[in-house]
Amino acid sequence: MTSQYQHETVLLTEAVSSLVVSPGGRYVDGTFGRGxxxxxxxxxxxxxxxxxxxxxxxxxxxxxxxxxxxxxxFSIEQGSFAEIDKLVGGEVDGVLLDLGVSSxxxxxxxxxxxFLNDGPLDMRMDPEHGESAAxxxxxxxxxxxxxxxxxxxxxxxxxxxxxxxxxxxxTSEITRTAELxxxxxxxxxxxxxxxxxxxxxFQGIRIYINSELKDLEVCLDRALELLKPGGRxxxxxxxxxEDRIVKRFIRKHVKGDELPPGLPVRDxxxxxxxxxxxxxxxxxxxxVQLNPRARSAVMRIAEKxx
Numbered sequence: 001m002t003s004q005y006q007h008e009t010v011l012l013t014e015a016v017s018s019l020v021v022s023p024g025g026r027y028v029d030g031t032f033g034r035g036x037x038x039x040x041x042x043x044x045x046x047x048x049x050x051x052x053x054x055x056x057x058x059x060x061x062x063x064x065x066x067x068x069x070x071x072x073x074f075s076i077e078q079g080s081f082a083e084i085d086k087l088v089g090g091e092v093d094g095v096l097l098d099l100g101v102s103s104x105x106x107x108x109x110x111x112x113x114x115f116l117n118d119g120p121l122d123m124r125m126d127p128e129h130g131e132s133a134a135x136x137x138x139x140x141x142x143x144x145x146x147x148x149x150x151x152x153x154x155x156x157x158x159x160x161x162x163x164x165x166x167x168x169x170x171t172s173e174i175t176r177t178a179e180l181x182x183x184x185x186x187x188x189x190x191x192x193x194x195x196x197x198x199x200x201x202f203q204g205i206r207i208y209i210n211s212e213l214k215d216l217e218v219c220l221d222r223a224l225e226l227l228k229p230g231g232r233x234x235x236x237x238x239x240x241x242e243d244r245i246v247k248r249f250i251r252k253h254v255k256g257d258e259l260p261p262g263l264p265v266r267d268x269x270x271x272x273x274x275x276x277x278x279x280x281x282x283x284x285x286x287x288v289q290l291n292p293r294a295r296s297a298v299m300r301i302a303e304k305x306x
Contacts, residue, residue, distance in 0.1 A: 009036025010294045011236055014281055015096060016040045018301045019234045024048040025093030028226075030081035030219065032060050033102040035067055041096070042071055049073055052088050054081050056126040056210075057105065078126075082215035085222040093231045095223040099216065100238040101125070101206065103293065109177070113206060115198035118178035123206045133205050134175045142166045152213065152241065153204025161187045161201055177202075203239065213241060220249045224273060227304040232277070236299045243280075243298045250276055250302045277301040 015037060019027065023046045029038045032053035041051050053064055053076045064076035077087040081097065105111050105125065112122030112133060121134040137145070142162045149158035164187035165174065174180055181198040188197040207213060223233060233250075237243035256270030278301060283294035 009033070010098070010287070010291065010297045011281065011283055011299050012036055012040060015098070015234050015236060015299060016044060018277065018299075019094040019096050019232050020044045021230065021232055021303075022049075022093045025231075026050045026090070027052070028084065028088055028092050028095045028223075029053040029098075030084060030095060030223075031055060031098045032064050032076065033057075033098060034060065034063055034104060037096055037098060038064075038067065038074065042074060045073060047073070051075075052077065052092075054079060054084065054087055056080055057102075058126065058128060059104065060102075080211075080215050080219075082211075082218040082222070084219055085226060088226060090226075091228045091231075092226050093228055095227065095231075095233050097216075097219065097223075097235045099212070099236060099242050112177055113202070115177060115181040115184075115196055115202050118176055121175055121177050121180055123202075123209045125210050131209065133180075133209050134173075136205070136209060137165060137174050137180070138169060148208045149201050149204045151204070152207040153200035153202075154241070155200040155204060157188055157190070158204075160189070163187070207241070213245060216242060216245055217249075220246070224253065224304065229304055229306060231304045233274070233302045233304070234299065235301075236297055238293075238296050238298075243300070246300050247280075250274055250300060254302070273304060273306060274302040275305050277303050 020041060023044060026049070027041055029041065029051060032038055032055040038051060038053050045051065051074050053074070055061060055064065055078065061076060061078050068074050068076055079087055101113055106113050109117040109119030112120050121132065123133040124130055145165055146158045146162035149155040149161055155161065161184050164183050168174060168183045184201045185197040191197045227233065235246045237246055253274035254272060254276050256272035281299040283297050288295045
């Protein structure tokens with residue numbers, strides 16, 4: 001399935017080399033996208049290896065089905081990676097998560113993710129299920145909108161923008177991305193340098209509509225249970241909210257049980273479950289020049305112990 005909207009996979013070789021520690025193992029690509037990571041993972045596996053991919057997006061599923069027809073070591077499941085335990089089943093040697101929205105989703109105006117190109121205000125990674133951004137904006141209270149913009153978009157002027165959205169929808173229904181972008185821009189009194197004034201608001205609404213942070217928290221817990229000892233967890237984040245969740249998760253399980261100070265407990269009794277592998281990895285200068293979206297990427301790697 002060829003698409004006019006292409007996706008440049010970020011930190012491709014770094015992620016796959018960190019993930020595949022056993023070429024004959026069983027792996028999970030929790031965010032298939034357009035298959036960049038999956039294809040490279042398969043190239044590193046022996047005939048005994050296997051890869052299961054997950055994605056919400058029907059268009060990603062269509063691409064994945066083509067790959068599944070070419071390689072019987074690969075299979076695809078449609079759904080949220082928060083359901084990884086049900087979709088995968090059994091132990092695995094590694095889990096890869098490439099978070100956020102993919103380039104084809106951003107670049108296609110009909111998906112409703114972009115504030116740069118006008119399209120229907122949708123923002124669902126799976127357009128066939130759940131509530132669209134337009135539907136949510138039509139019913140949400142001013143308080144709810146302000147909370148989403150502030151919590152998930154880290155928008156400084158969340159209350160002011162929320163009020164403007166509520167006032168605008170009283171006149172006419174907000175159904176287009178260009179319309180929402182204009183409302184947000186006009187309500188934002190201080191535009192950040194080199195950043196579209198609608199960036200934070202669109203991010204916040206998208207994260208809420210797709211339950212991205214909640215799903216990530218659930219997925220990390222369940223992925224840890226699926227991993228074999230020595231198995232790798234590799235996560236690529238694109239904004240601070242995601243990365244903070246991943247960083248805290250790894251730190252928690254590297255440290256082990258939190259006990260009151262002074263208890264006579266040995267270090268090996270603290271139920272430590274992960275070992276951090278190296279420091280956070282960021283895209284190099286050359287990759288960022290070729291793909292500007294890579295500049296905010298942060299990859300963290302952990303290995304299950306015990």
